[in-house]
Amino acid sequence: MDQVAEAAGVSRATVSRVINGAPSVDAKIREMVQRAIADTGYVPNVAARSLVTRRSNSVALVISEPDRPDNNSFLNRIFTDPYFGRITAGATSALRPHDIHLVVIPTDSTDHHQVVRYLRQGHVDGVLLISSHEQDTLPRQVHDLGIPAVVAARPTAPIAVSYVDVDQRLGAQLAAEHLLDRGCRTLATISGPLDIPSGLDRLNGYRDYLTRRGFSSVPSIEGDFTRAGGESAARELLAAHPAIDGLFVANDLMAEGALRTLQDLGRRVPDDIAVVGFDDSSAALDCRPLLTTVRQPVEEMAAEMAEVLMAHIASPGRLPRSVTFQPSLVIRESA
């Protein structure tokens, strides 16, 4: 920096000002400094800058999952999950124009401690937190830290924190409506885990709507949001209720598994039984027949999370707020 200042014949303060785009710099001087920067190939040291600005220009994406025995497969599951992939893509696209980088931190309760320490050390200016399971203590810990944070989906505990969500109940209702419209009369559902809000909300949204439409009972079975789980849940459900002709599956991955089971069972989709998924992830296009599903605009939601987080970082006093996206039905072949 001294070199640049000398080359341009100004002080380091002025060099700093042109680098940071201070409006007060004389145009000619600005130009000279810029030339000097180009000539010397000078690049500011970010650590020194962070030390005084108290900004790191990066944020953490913390993905908090329930504990599982095998840690290796834990990382694997996270990094190959299409939902998390879409979140990462959406957040990256919103952050990039602001030159803010993303540090991805997968965690389960065994290393909450390390994550909290990382956040406290000032590595990042804020955190995007994905936490779905009910017992997770991380949202509260992050909240208590006082670091700017935005959570994906409504937190299970009532914490004063900003979050972004999709209208889960409405999505489930869209699925029910469509199944009814195409003439299905015996409806059922494979739900997500019922200890997380999205699992519960989709089940309740589906049931409540059908109740209003005169259904007295709607068979359901709890799934785990995995393909394999969808396969076995469908098998069990169909065994207990062979007459089902319309099925809402709470995410696309499970729907893909269910479709496989139906094929094995010789049920034609959608003729014998119509199937609607949830997410509109890439898995929906991997299904045969192509999956009709409730679209959740995950990328846009993640981008919004990033925007809200940047707003919190810029104005620390900002009150928490939630933004809810509308789901939409994407009709393809399965229903």
Place this chain on the structure above:
Amino acid sequence: MDQVAEAAGVSRATVSRVINGAPSVDAKIREMVQRAIADTGYVPNVAARSLVTRRSNSVALVISEPDRPDNNSFLNRIFTDPYFGRITAGATSALRPHDIHLVVIPTDSTDHHQVVRYLRQGHVDGVLLISSHEQDTLPRQVHDLGIPAVVAARPTAPIAVSYVDVDQRLGAQLAAEHLLDRGCRTLATISGPLDIPSGLDRLNGYRDYLTRRGFSSVPSIEGDFTRAGGESAARELLAAHPAIDGLFVANDLMAEGALRTLQDLGRRVPDDIAVVGFDDSSAALDCRPLLTTVRQPVEEMAAEMAEVLMAHIASPGRLPRSVTFQPSLVIRESA
């Protein structure tokens, strides 16, 4: 830090020493300082530390892809690709014990400039670089930067840089051998893109081995490593060469697509035609029938990349080296 020093009745230098585990500190003093740290809830400021140590304790994972028109789908493709997911998982698991964090940076040539600037600014201590396409100038740029770097797979250009790879040719040979062993006599292959080493090596490895085994020609068609690409390539290949009874597909994703085409065409797998994939990614288990495939230990390779990178960071003078993993055949149902 001053608070801690005061509380413990020592100098800041001593506090710093116990935090950094300097061996020279008296046990009693160490204990007092640790108690003071716990009492005050002190957490070191990383920017200040980085400023003097010149270490950031984080590394970048740069994923460099060919240019595509739609940038949004670009991020999406990257973050939902199982190969990149496995890389991220493997690198994370190796880095985590050393408390080194990973900043994931997807890029195409439109923002090479920003990536280079990011690396120069000292945000990270080193870079893990995934770059597969031949025209990519990023590996050379990173090399010229002089920052510690490890590349996944042999670079297309002869650059003096450390890399980690799997023995691609051997993998293809394993596939050929197995197809021959099970009695296939009319062999073909769907290759990867031929402008990237892994695509070319797998094709050549397959062909060369079959040549040695007396085959005069082996039909092949160039694919693009995507599921859809595998579907159409298989259709084209089978139309031109209906007698094929053994097919090596250069990655699992394309194999999944090919399997679909074969099902559409009414060819039984493996009875009419045996199929072997490459990767042993999660896609192999999504196939019906389950895919027989050449396993590439991607997680372990990524972990090794991280280890080699850390070694380079620790000893800047270290000469570049390459490490090659052995592939293995995983026999399931498709061949």
Place this chain on the structure above:
DNA sequence: CTGAAAGCGCTTACAG
């Protein structure tokens, strides 16, 4: 083994 002091490379009131 410990402390006083210098220094890492920036930014930003404060004067002028």
Place this chain on the structure above:
DNA sequence: CTGAAAGCGCTTACAG
């Protein structure tokens, strides 16, 4: 609009 100077919060030779 610009510069001199203080200061951000650490680590690390250098003495002792």
